[in-house]
Amino acid sequence: MTALLRQKDLAPRRWEHLRRILGRDQVVRVDELTEQLGVSAATIRRDLDQLEGLGEIRRVHGGAVSTGGRLEEPLFDDKTSVAIKEKRRIAEAALKYIKPNDTVYLDGGSTVLELARLLKDRSNITNVTNSLRATVELAGPGPRLILVGGELRRLSQTLVGPLTRFLIEDLHIDKAFMGTMGLSLEGGLTTTDPSEAYTKELVMEHAREVILLADHNKAHKISFTRAGRLEKVRVLITDNLMDRKLAKGLRKLGIEVVRV
Amino acid sequence: MTALLRQKDLAPRRWEHLRRILGRDQVVRVDELTEQLGVSAATIRRDLDQLEGLGEIRRVHGGAVSTGGRLEEPLFDDKTSVAIKEKRRIAEAALKYIKPNDTVYLDGGSTVLELARLLKDRSNITNVTNSLRATVELAGPGPRLILVGGELRRLSQTLVGPLTRFLIEDLHIDKAFMGTMGLSLEGGLTTTDPSEAYTKELVMEHAREVILLADHNKAHKISFTRAGRLEKVRVLITDNLMDRKLAKGLRKLGIEVVRV
DNA sequence: GCAAAATCAATCATATTCTTTCATGCGGCT
DNA sequence: AGCCGCATGAAAGAATATGATTGATTTTGC
Structure with a gap:
C-alpha cells in the first residue's frame, strides 16, 4: 500500500x-x-x-x-449564431406570406425563431408551435398562441414525438413555416432526430401550405433521418447565397424558390 | 482611498x-x-x-x-414574492411524496414552480406540466418533461382550455401537484379563469393522487370559478400559518393536511 | 435639403494572454 | 545510486483583445 x-x-x-x-x-x-x-x-x-x-x-x-451558469449560452443543435443576417432577411420575406386570420405553424429552428419575433405585434393571427423558444418569444402580449403537446427534446428545445399528433391532427393549419437541418435533392429534407422528424412530417402532411425557411448553409447537407417530403413544400425562402443548382432543381419539383 | x-x-x-x-x-x-x-x-x-x-x-x-425573449411576468411577479419562504418550505415537503419512476403533474402557480425548481436533478421521474414557467425552469438538463398542448393563457403563463384534454386523458399521472387561487370549505377550490379551471379539473379527475400545495394566503379566498372537487384531493401541504379551522374542516373531508 | 454632429467600420498599435517548448525538482521504483 | 514519470515554472513567439485614429456613414437640427 x-x-x-x-x-x-x-x-x-x-x-x-x-x-x-x-x-x-x-x-x-x-x-x-x-x-x-x-x-x-x-x-x-x-x-x-x-x-x-x-x-x-x-x-x-x-x-x-x-458551464451551465447564467452567462453561458445553452447548447443547441441548431446554431443561431451563423448567418443571422440572412436568417433575419428570410424571416422578413416570410412575413409577406401571412394574411390576416391565418393560422400559422412555427417549427423549431433559428430561422423560424426570427419569424416568431416578427409576429409579436401581429395580433390578428393564430400561432401554433412546437418550439419552446418561439413560445418564450411570444409569451408576452401578442397573437393567440397554441402549443402542441409532447415530449421536450432538450437539444432543440422543441416538443416532439407521438404525443404531438393529437393537436396537430386536430387543428387546421393554413401555413406551416418549417425549418430543416439538411436540404438536398438526393436526401430531401433531413434532420437529426427521429422524433423530431415524425412531428415535422405530421405537420407537413396536415398543413394546407408548407413554406420552408432555410439559409444557404443547409444546402446539400444530409442529416440523419428524413423529415417530411419535399413534394409537400410549396415555397422555399432562402438567402441569395443559396446554391443555384439546388434552387433550380427544387423549382423543377414545382417549388417556388424565393431568394432574399 | x-x-x-x-x-x-x-x-x-x-x-x-x-x-x-x-x-x-x-x-x-x-x-x-x-x-x-x-x-x-x-x-x-x-x-x-x-x-x-x-x-x-x-x-x-x-x-x-x-430581440425580446424574456418571460413576461408583471402581475405574477408580486405573487412570487409573497410568502416565498413558506412556498419553499411547502415545495420541500412536497418533494417527499415523489418516488422514483413516478409521473408527476405540475400545475401552474408559484408554489408548484418552487417544486419544479427542486426537480431539476431528479432524473428518475417524468414530469407533465401545463406551466410555461415550470417548463422554462426545467428546460435545461433534467428529468423527462412532457408539456400538455393547449392555448397559452398569458396572465398565468399556462396552457389551458379544451385542447389540453388530449394529452391529459392519454397520460397516466401518478401524482398531481396542484395550485389554487382560493381554498375554502364553502367554495372549495376556485380560480379566476374558466379555461384554467377546466384544465385543473381534468387533471384532478385523471390523476391517481392529487396533492394540493397552498400557502395560508389562499385560505378562505373564493375566486371566480370552481376548479376541481375537493374530494379528489388526498393531501394538502400548507404552511404553519394556515387557519386551523380550515385545516380541521379539510381533515374532516378525509384530506391529509400537512403543515410545514 | 443641407450642414453639423454623432456614430460607425476599418485599420493599426499596443498590451495582455495563450500555446509551445524546454528545464527543473521532487518522489518513487528497480 | 541512477533513472523515470510527473507536475511545475519559465521563456519565446503566436494569437487575441483592446484602445485610439481616421475617414465614411447616418442622424439630427434647422
Missing part, C-alpha cells in the same frame, strides 16, 4: 478552490487565481484545460466561465 | 451586464455602456456585434435593442 502522503496533492486542492470560485462568481480570470493559489499562470491554465475537458468550464480569453 | 486599478472585466462579465440592462430597458446606448463598464466604445461595439451574432440583440444606430 503506497501511502500517498505526497505533499503535492495540490492539484485536487486547487480544483476544489477553483470550483468554489466558479460556483460563486461564474467567471474567473487566471491572474486572479495565480494570486490566490500561489502557483504560476501556466499551472492555472493547465488546470483550466483539464476542467474544460471534463466539461465543467469553458475557457475564454483571460480566464474561464462555468 | 484605495483607488485600486481594478482589473478590467472579462468579456463574459460585460455580456452579462449588457444582457441585464437589455432585459430591463430593452434598449441601450453605446456611450451609456462605455461609462458603466469602463471600456472603450470600440469594445462595446464588438461586444454588441457578438451578441447580435447570437441573435440576442439587434444593432441600431447608437446602441442596440433587445
Whole structure:
C-alpha cells in the first residue's frame, strides 16, 4: 500500500478552490487565481484545460466561465449564431406570406425563431408551435398562441414525438413555416432526430401550405433521418447565397424558390 | 482611498451586464455602456456585434435593442414574492411524496414552480406540466418533461382550455401537484379563469393522487370559478400559518393536511 | 435639403494572454 | 545510486483583445 502522503496533492486542492470560485462568481480570470493559489499562470491554465475537458468550464480569453451558469449560452443543435443576417432577411420575406386570420405553424429552428419575433405585434393571427423558444418569444402580449403537446427534446428545445399528433391532427393549419437541418435533392429534407422528424412530417402532411425557411448553409447537407417530403413544400425562402443548382432543381419539383 | 486599478472585466462579465440592462430597458446606448463598464466604445461595439451574432440583440444606430425573449411576468411577479419562504418550505415537503419512476403533474402557480425548481436533478421521474414557467425552469438538463398542448393563457403563463384534454386523458399521472387561487370549505377550490379551471379539473379527475400545495394566503379566498372537487384531493401541504379551522374542516373531508 | 454632429467600420498599435517548448525538482521504483 | 514519470515554472513567439485614429456613414437640427 503506497501511502500517498505526497505533499503535492495540490492539484485536487486547487480544483476544489477553483470550483468554489466558479460556483460563486461564474467567471474567473487566471491572474486572479495565480494570486490566490500561489502557483504560476501556466499551472492555472493547465488546470483550466483539464476542467474544460471534463466539461465543467469553458475557457475564454483571460480566464474561464462555468458551464451551465447564467452567462453561458445553452447548447443547441441548431446554431443561431451563423448567418443571422440572412436568417433575419428570410424571416422578413416570410412575413409577406401571412394574411390576416391565418393560422400559422412555427417549427423549431433559428430561422423560424426570427419569424416568431416578427409576429409579436401581429395580433390578428393564430400561432401554433412546437418550439419552446418561439413560445418564450411570444409569451408576452401578442397573437393567440397554441402549443402542441409532447415530449421536450432538450437539444432543440422543441416538443416532439407521438404525443404531438393529437393537436396537430386536430387543428387546421393554413401555413406551416418549417425549418430543416439538411436540404438536398438526393436526401430531401433531413434532420437529426427521429422524433423530431415524425412531428415535422405530421405537420407537413396536415398543413394546407408548407413554406420552408432555410439559409444557404443547409444546402446539400444530409442529416440523419428524413423529415417530411419535399413534394409537400410549396415555397422555399432562402438567402441569395443559396446554391443555384439546388434552387433550380427544387423549382423543377414545382417549388417556388424565393431568394432574399 | 484605495483607488485600486481594478482589473478590467472579462468579456463574459460585460455580456452579462449588457444582457441585464437589455432585459430591463430593452434598449441601450453605446456611450451609456462605455461609462458603466469602463471600456472603450470600440469594445462595446464588438461586444454588441457578438451578441447580435447570437441573435440576442439587434444593432441600431447608437446602441442596440433587445430581440425580446424574456418571460413576461408583471402581475405574477408580486405573487412570487409573497410568502416565498413558506412556498419553499411547502415545495420541500412536497418533494417527499415523489418516488422514483413516478409521473408527476405540475400545475401552474408559484408554489408548484418552487417544486419544479427542486426537480431539476431528479432524473428518475417524468414530469407533465401545463406551466410555461415550470417548463422554462426545467428546460435545461433534467428529468423527462412532457408539456400538455393547449392555448397559452398569458396572465398565468399556462396552457389551458379544451385542447389540453388530449394529452391529459392519454397520460397516466401518478401524482398531481396542484395550485389554487382560493381554498375554502364553502367554495372549495376556485380560480379566476374558466379555461384554467377546466384544465385543473381534468387533471384532478385523471390523476391517481392529487396533492394540493397552498400557502395560508389562499385560505378562505373564493375566486371566480370552481376548479376541481375537493374530494379528489388526498393531501394538502400548507404552511404553519394556515387557519386551523380550515385545516380541521379539510381533515374532516378525509384530506391529509400537512403543515410545514 | 443641407450642414453639423454623432456614430460607425476599418485599420493599426499596443498590451495582455495563450500555446509551445524546454528545464527543473521532487518522489518513487528497480 | 541512477533513472523515470510527473507536475511545475519559465521563456519565446503566436494569437487575441483592446484602445485610439481616421475617414465614411447616418442622424439630427434647422
